[in-house]
Amino acid sequence: MPLKIDFHVHSNCSYDSAITPKEIIYYARRSGLDGVAITDHDRIDCALKIACENPFLIIAGIEISSLGGHIIAFGISEPIPKGRGVDETVDRIHEKGGIAVACHPSALFKESLGRHVTSKFDAVEVVNSSSFPFSYCVKRNKALASTLGVPKVAGSDAHYGPEIGYAYTLVDAEPQETDVLLAIKKGLCKPVGRAIPFQIRLKRAIRTLT
Secondary structure (H helix, E strand, O other): OOOEEEEEEEOOOOOOOOOOOHHHEEEEEEEEOOOOEEEEEEEOOOHHHHOOOOHOOOEEEEEEEEOEEEEEOOOOOOOOOOOHHHHHHHHHHHHHOOOEOOOOOOOOOOOOOHHHHOOOOEEEEEEEOOOOOOHHHHHHHHHHHHOOOOOEEEEEOOHHHHOOOOEEEEEEEOOOOHHHHHHHHOOOOOEEOOOOOHHHHHHHHHHHOO
């Protein structure tokens, strides 16, 4: 059975998320996931700490703010500087032995990479549950990944606990980070997911305001 992993979740160490480590694991299990990737904005320390402290499969990642848009890195143990060019950021990720994922490359109202996505990336996040407009983004992202010949992954981009698991990646791997990341590089993965329902988005917005 392939693993079900949500590859884009933010903990409360991200400035725009309120999800505690306990909530991440609770909602991941409730959604039937086998693991999640914590991808806080421009920091990886919390993700590494949560991964060490829990038996549940946590993949430590980081969402890097490059000059051309957001890039997710996995398989590294220290932050990559933000504010650098896309090529330089991807090169730095690779130099540290990590993999680079173009996250929500076509979404509006996000720091999306757009035309900056190249075959240097190890994967493209083709399904992002918080992307708008959702169907358009999925269609365009899948076409982009196919044109570049790179693997396709999915993540919820959750910033609120109940959003976790609305998108996930089926990965043909053992439940270990190194094996999962190797499977992604080999393309042994399949993106699955749907948009976060309006009601949940509204609840998140209300919670943010209170």
